[in-house]
Amino acid sequence: MCLLAKSEILREIKKGNIKITPLNKKNIGPGSVDLTLDNVFRKFVKSRKVSINENTDYKKLTKKIKSKSITLLPGELVLGITKERIKLAPNLAGWLQGRSRFARLGLMVHVTAGFVQPGVDNRQVLEIINLSPFALEVKAGTKICQIVFEMAEGKAKYSGKFKNQAL
Numbered sequence: 001m002c003l004l005a006k007s008e009i010l011r012e013i014k015k016g017n018i019k020i021t022p023l024n025k026k027n028i029g030p031g032s033v034d035l036t037l038d039n040v041f042r043k044f045v046k047s048r049k050v051s052i053n054e055n056t057d058y059k060k061l062t063k064k065i066k067s068k069s070i071t072l073l074p075g076e077l078v079l080g081i082t083k084e085r086i087k088l089a090p091n092l093a094g095w096l097q098g099r100s101r102f103a104r105l106g107l108m109v110h111v112t113a114g115f116v117q118p119g120v121d122n123r124q125v126l127e128i129i130n131l132s133p134f135a136l137e138v139k140a141g142t143k144i145c146q147i148v149f150e151m152a153e154g155k156a157k158y159s160g161k162f163k164n165q166a167l
Helices: 006-015
Strands: 018-021 033-044 062-066 069-072 077-088 092-098 121-130 136-139 143-151
Touching: 006 018, 006 143, 033 121, 069 077, 069 121, 077 092, 077 143, 121 143
Parallel strands: none
Antiparallel strands: 018 077, 033 062, 033 077, 033 143, 069 136, 077 121, 092 143
């Protein structure tokens, strides 16, 4: 496996192996592409107990909100989604990473689900959590995270539960 630098990201975009819609070329950095936050969020509703299993549905535990911003209290988790749709060839995968400027304020953009499968074609859901001791306002349109691309050995196409994910 090999991490793609800017020249290779641009080459794979030109070849059609990476499609980012919409693409702002200014968001392409030395080894990643910044992704922006859309204006749709899912806020968790209070519950006494949730049983975790393969059939647990996060949509039943959250309320969908459309807003230009959302304020997260300390320890609060919300779901967000990228504006960009990512389509990868079967021999490419990606990793979502937070941006250090926000991490230094205590903001995480994915709890553990940072892997973007080979052959994926969807927008990326983000598990956004405030680990700081103060409230943080997160605004739609912010370059909230970045995706790092790598070549995979062999080919595969994601066809799992979140194949056509939306928030």
